[in-house]
Amino acid sequence: MRGGAPVRIVIVGNGMAGSRLVSELRARDRNQRITVFGAEAWQPYNRVLLSSMLTGAARAGDIRLIDPGWYTANDVDARLGAEVTGIDRERKVVFSADGDVTPYDRLVLATGSAPVVPPLPGLDADGVVAFRTIDDCQAILRHAETARSAVVVGGGLLGLEAARGLAGRGLRVTVVHVAGHLMDRQLDAEAGDVLQRTIAGLGVGTLVGARLTAAHTEHGRVTGVELDDGTVLPADLVVLACGVRPVTGLARAAGLTVDRGVVVDDRLRSVDDPFVHAIGECAQHQGNVYGLVAPAWEQAAILADVLTGGDARYTGSRLVTRLKAAGIELAAMGETGLGDDEAEVVRFTDPTRGTYKKVVIRGDRLVGAILLGETGTAGLLTQLYDRVAPLPADRLGLLFPGLSAATPADTPVRIPDAATVCDCNNVTKGRIRACWEAGAREVSAVAAQTRATTGCGGCRDAVEGILGWLDAQETVR
Numbered sequence: 001m002r003g004g005a006p007v008r009i010v011i012v013g014n015g016m017a018g019s020r021l022v023s024e025l026r027a028r029d030r031n032q033r034i035t036v037f038g039a040e041a042w043q044p045y046n047r048v049l050l051s052s053m054l055t056g057a058a059r060a061g062d063i064r065l066i067d068p069g070w071y072t073a074n075d076v077d078a079r080l081g082a083e084v085t086g087i088d089r090e091r092k093v094v095f096s097a098d099g100d101v102t103p104y105d106r107l108v109l110a111t112g113s114a115p116v117v118p119p120l121p122g123l124d125a126d127g128v129v130a131f132r133t134i135d136d137c138q139a140i141l142r143h144a145e146t147a148r149s150a151v152v153v154g155g156g157l158l159g160l161e162a163a164r165g166l167a168g169r170g171l172r173v174t175v176v177h178v179a180g181h182l183m184d185r186q187l188d189a190e191a192g193d194v195l196q197r198t199i200a201g202l203g204v205g206t207l208v209g210a211r212l213t214a215a216h217t218e219h220g221r222v223t224g225v226e227l228d229d230g231t232v233l234p235a236d237l238v239v240l241a242c243g244v245r246p247v248t249g250l251a252r253a254a255g256l257t258v259d260r261g262v263v264v265d266d267r268l269r270s271v272d273d274p275f276v277h278a279i280g281e282c283a284q285h286q287g288n289v290y291g292l293v294a295p296a297w298e299q300a301a302i303l304a305d306v307l308t309g310g311d312a313r314y315t316g317s318r319l320v321t322r323l324k325a326a327g328i329e330l331a332a333m334g335e336t337g338l339g340d341d342e343a344e345v346v347r348f349t350d351p352t353r354g355t356y357k358k359v360v361i362r363g364d365r366l367v368g369a370i371l372l373g374e375t376g377t378a379g380l381l382t383q384l385y386d387r388v389a390p391l392p393a394d395r396l397g398l399l400f401p402g403l404s405a406a407t408p409a410d411t412p413v414r415i416p417d418a419a420t421v422c423d424c425n426n427v428t429k430g431r432i433r434a435c436w437e438a439g440a441r442e443v444s445a446v447a448a449q450t451r452a453t454t455g456c457g458g459c460r461d462a463v464e465g466i467l468g469w470l471d472a473q474e475t476v477r
């Protein structure tokens with residue numbers, strides 16, 4: 001408080017981290033004066049679900065995170081479509097493109113990332129679109145209406161989701177990926193190869209180890225892409241999914257330490273200025289810049305505590321990646337390379353059925369895993385990985401659900417209350433059980449109370465399973 005006046009908090013960026021911080025702050029304190037600037041004109045939305053927009057399973061309104069009216073009802077000054085253009089740390093004010101000068105007591109940078117657009121000829125043509133925002137998604141859909149063939153540049157999580165979505169709309173799709181195998185940041189080469197076969201079966205062609213050199217254009221419209229070996233692929237839509245870069249221009253210009261992201265301490269505070277914080281994809285903590293939503297939301301909750309006088313500390317996040325593309329089951333976490341002499345690696349592969357499973361164990365702890373084609377033990381592995389818990393002696397049960405009696409099966413019945421069911425929102429089975437005991441019988445009721453299922457949505461079946469099992473228990477009693 002400034003002489004009794006409410007603390008003024010200004011948040012730059014109203015994406016998944018910034019919007020979550022606003023609601024976490026309001027849930028804790030009704031007096032702080034909160035202003036949030038969002039360069040996008042949309043109400044904050046769940047970026048993770050953009051791929052559902054591409055497949056046609058969702059529309060823009062379906063993926064909204066905060067309802068219109070919420071800001072007024074909660075006395076939050078939300079400036080949508082307003083970009084912050086500068087920060088004066090001495091005067092403690094921010095400047096926005098609408099000409100306003102807004103004072104702060106605490107400033108939070110939640111500016112996220114921007115897609116990497118390689119500096120190559122032709123990539124400014126009509127029909128070349130990045131994949132990051134609702135506007136991008138709508139542009140892709142508009143082009144997809146008339147396009148017959150598409151090239152997706154980048155065979156990571158985003159690129160594959162885009163490719164799958166476009167193939168589902170009947171386009172001929174080729175993914176061009178510079179590394180030697182798909183999803184090389186999460187998978188080993190063998191898993192990448194199995195994945196390549198699987199998506200080929202779903203109508204998506206792939207060229208790995210291939211570098212784009214230019215886009216071909218005619219009258220300002222893209223007609224194809226050229227690769228470093230001279231191959232030309234015709235395309236009337238090119239989707240760029242070749243990486244993201246944290247948005248740090250404001251922080252740099254304000255003289256804050258920026259490496260890959262804005263460097264913050266355990267209180268998510270800039271290492272240079274105790275009145276400036278950073279969260280989400282623009283922040284760098286202990287050398288890590290995270291590119292998934294779970295860490296962004298974890299950081300938002302911790303910072304809300306810090307900004308309301310709590311003593312929470314951020315200690316880093318453990319990452320679990322799931323691919324959300326129809327017809328492909330994939331979960332990956334931690335170290336997935338070959339490991340070293342000290343690592344124990346247990347693997348099963350059946351390429352013709354598109355199955356590849358691997359766990360990497362070090363000092364009797366699960367340090368990495370890949371489940372491709374069949375993810376029945378994903379919940380169990382996530383739980384063991386998250387909690388750095390000792391492993392059962394029989395390793396097979398880690399790969400195949402129910403195979404080993406010694407292994408706790410990945411079913412609602414046997415997972416412990418402490419197990420995390422929703423990774424994005426860090427919701428345990430125990431919290432879901434508590435909701436059920438308090439009367440919640442539908443997934444939507446549990447979601448309203450805990451936010452489980454509202455991130456990537458990958459835990460929906462598990463939550464449904466737990467509720468169904470609790471219902472059945474009640475009937476038996």
Ligand SMILES: Cc1cc2nc3c(=O)[nH]c(=O)nc-3n(C[C@H](O)[C@H](O)[C@H](O)COP(=O)(O)OP(=O)(O)OC[C@H]3O[C@@H](n4cnc5c(N)ncnc54)[C@H](O)[C@@H]3O)c2cc1C
Nearest residue numbers: 013015016017038039047083084111112280281291292293
């Ligand atoms: C298609 C797609 C699929 C994804 N799938 C998954 C997934 O399955 N699982 C997962 O965990 N993650 C996924 N992600 C990643 C996830 O969306 C991000 O990790 C998350 O959005 C990061 O949140 P953020 O708030 O840091 O950044 P963002 O959500 O990008 O928000 C940053 C916001 O800040 C705004 N901004 C920037 N500069 C300014 C300024 N100067 N003034 C005002 N506003 C500004 C931007 O316009 C943007 O709206 C996916 C991302 C995409 C694009």
